[in-house]
Amino acid sequence: MSSLNESETDKNFADDHAENVGFRVILQAMSRPGLAVRATLPAACDVPGLPPAVNCVVRCLVDVDSPVWIDAGLDLPSARDFLTTTCGASLVADPADAAFALIGSPLEMPSFDKFKLGDQDYPDRSTTLVLCLSGLTGGSSVMLAGPGIATSVRIEPLGLPDWFWQAWDGNAMLYPRGVDILLTDGVSFIGLPRTTRQITDNVL
Numbered sequence: 001m002s003s004l005n006e007s008e009t010d011k012n013f014a015d016d017h018a019e020n021v022g023f024r025v026i027l028q029a030m031s032r033p034g035l036a037v038r039a040t041l042p043a044a045c046d047v048p049g050l051p052p053a054v055n056c057v058v059r060c061l062v063d064v065d066s067p068v069w070i071d072a073g074l075d076l077p078s079a080r081d082f083l084t085t086t087c088g089a090s091l092v093a094d095p096a097d098a099a100f101a102l103i104g105s106p107l108e109m110p111s112f113d114k115f116k117l118g119d120q121d122y123p124d125r126s127t128t129l130v131l132c133l134s135g136l137t138g139g140s141s142v143m144l145a146g147p148g149i150a151t152s153v154r155i156e157p158l159g160l161p162d163w164f165w166q167a168w169d170g171n172a173m174l175y176p177r178g179v180d181i182l183l184t185d186g187v188s189f190i191g192l193p194r195t196t197r198q199i200t201d202n203v204l
Helices: 002-031 052-061 077-086 164-173
Strands: 068-070 100-103 128-132 142-145 153-155 180-184 188-192 197-199
Touching: 002 052, 002 180, 002 188, 052 100, 052 128, 052 180, 068 077, 164 197
Parallel strands: 068 100, 100 128, 128 180
Antiparallel strands: 142 153, 142 197, 180 188
């Protein structure tokens, strides 16, 4: 019995350590928009059907107070079971009810206004979107500015819908309301908090 308890204690410690590391990775991505940050969870924490970076978000941020919406691209029994059983989260059918949205098919994703945008009194009560892309490079070039960016930063995410950046401009105009976004290639993150705006080369 004592060896079993020690084994469980070691596993819990390892899980807690992994989640602390994962939380710092997510925080770094959101506090330094445009910087690609690699998710770092041990292989033992993998969830079948969830890319490592999405797994990192789920393990570190989702709990019983975090309703989750999953699109068809990530809606697998293993993911549902992990979210409901391990995280204790409820799964919602309406994106507007979600604290987190896990999106495996961004080209088919709902527009931002279909998610929870917060309100003036509680702007933090909005949806954080996690978008699984084909890549964090190789797409159309976009320049960003805002808090956490020294002057500007250029990113080239691949696999976003055509309407994304125009809608992002609209999201920025809602501040302090609006969605926050984590772009991922499955392994690394680029954070897009609502305070980050798209700029042209001659506007810094």
